[in-house]
Amino acid sequence: FKMPLVVMCGYPSSGKSTWTKKLAEYLEKEQGKQVHVVKEEEQFRGEKNDILDDSRKEKELRAKVKSESQRLLTKDNVVIMDALNYIKGYRYELFCISKAVPTRQVTVHCDVSEAQAWEWNINTDRPDNEKYTREVFEHLVQRFETPDPQNRWDSPFFSVLSGEELDLQGINTSLFFNKTPKKNMSTQSNPVTESNYLGTMEKVTSEIIQKIIAAGTERDSGTVDDIQEVEVPYSKLTVHVEDSLTVSQLNKLKRQFITMCKTSSLKGEPGDMFVQYLNSQLSSA
Numbered sequence: 306f307k308m309p310l311v312v313m314c315g316y317p318s319s320g321k322s323t324w325t326k327k328l329a330e331y332l333e334k335e336q337g338k339q340v341h342v343v344k345e346e347e348q349f350r351g352e353k354n355d356i357l358d359d360s361r362k363e364k365e366l367r368a369k370v371k372s373e374s375q376r377l378l379t380k381d382n383v384v385i386m387d388a389l390n391y392i393k394g395y396r397y398e399l400f401c402i403s404k405a406v407p408t409r410q411v412t413v414h415c416d417v418s419e420a421q422a423w424e425w426n427i428n429t430d431r432p433d434n435e436k437y438t439r440e441v442f443e444h445l446v447q448r449f450e451t452p453d454p455q456n457r458w459d460s461p462f463f464s465v466l467s468g469e470e471l472d473l474q475g476i477n478t479s480l481f482f483n484k485t486p487k488k489n490m491s492t493q494s495n496p497v498t499e500s501n502y503l504g505t506m507e508k509v510t511s512e513i514i515q516k517i518i519a520a521g522t523e524r525d526s527g528t529v530d531d532i533q534e535v536e537v538p539y540s541k542l543t544v545h546v547e548d549s550l551t552v553s554q555l556n557k558l559k560r561q562f563i564t565m566c567k568t569s570s571l572k573g574e575p576g577d578m579f580v581q582y583l584n585s586q587l588s589s590a
């Protein structure tokens with residue numbers, strides 16, 4: 306059992322670094338753990354707003370922070386990821402990495418209002434190039450995908466409101482004392498054996514995609530339109546389709562998912578895993 310990952314998230318300037326510091330101190334001094342903080346901030350080098358305003362640079366930034374965390378996760382310490390972590394699909398990828406190690410992961414949401422975060426941003430004693438511009442701040446707030454403890458990748462979940470204290474002890478308990486989370490209990494299908502796992506994946510994902518396509522193509526061949534929730538085989542979960550979606554996009558997501566399963570030694574109920582993957586990717590496009 307390897308040391309766990311804490312994923313901080315929240316609006317820009319919502320207190321992520323402040324709570325990261327307190328959590329790290331608590332785990333080190335009171336629990337005798339080694340803590341490694343991966344700071345997104347260190348990558349900015351005075352160009353915070355430029356990087357966050359450029360989707361290509363921002364993507365590179367996220368990839369760096371992710372691989373740094375992944376590298377450290379194999380060592381004997383707690384990794385706290387002090388980063389915006391605002392994309393649902395990205396948090397899902399982190400969850401897959403933790404699962405593959407395997408280790409535990411806890412999500413901490415610094416849940417302060419936009420107005421409060423903005424006030425902290427302008428009143429902070431950092432140099433101006435380390436403050437968010439109004440424009441970048443607003444973009445990040447708009448794009449923020451609030452974590453939901455119902456998603457298994459956002460759970461166990463802790464949030465801290467403005468004026469409240471973070472439950473440091475609770476986090477410690479979740480990281481070190483709780484049992485490994487149980488497998489998803491929403492399906493009763495038969496357990497899948499190692500040897501036929503990928504074959505099963507192929508069949509399950511194909512049938513799920515067929516169902517989504519069938520639900521949307523009655524009107525318009527080739528595009529899946531105007532669907533909210535699609536019920537699919539092999540899972541009690543539904544797929545949320547908000548925007549129009551092409552058959553080739555769906556096939557691409559299926560291929561990506563299968564590749565991820567092959568490389569990450571991720572195991573679970575194939576139907577649920579694929580539906581959760583689709584939902585995380587469809588909402589983070």
Ligand SMILES: Nc1ncnc2c1ncn2[C@@H]1O[C@H](COP(=O)(O)OP(=O)(O)OP(=O)(O)O)[C@@H](O)[C@H]1O
Nearest residue numbers: 316317318319320321322323324425426429430468
């Ligand atoms: N609970 C709090 N009460 C009062 N001020 C706070 C609180 N939390 C954070 N701040 C102030 O808000 C500013 C931003 O805090 P912090 O750097 O922790 O946020 P962040 O989410 O890490 O920011 P960034 O998005 O830039 O990484 C700091 O000046 C900090 O002192």
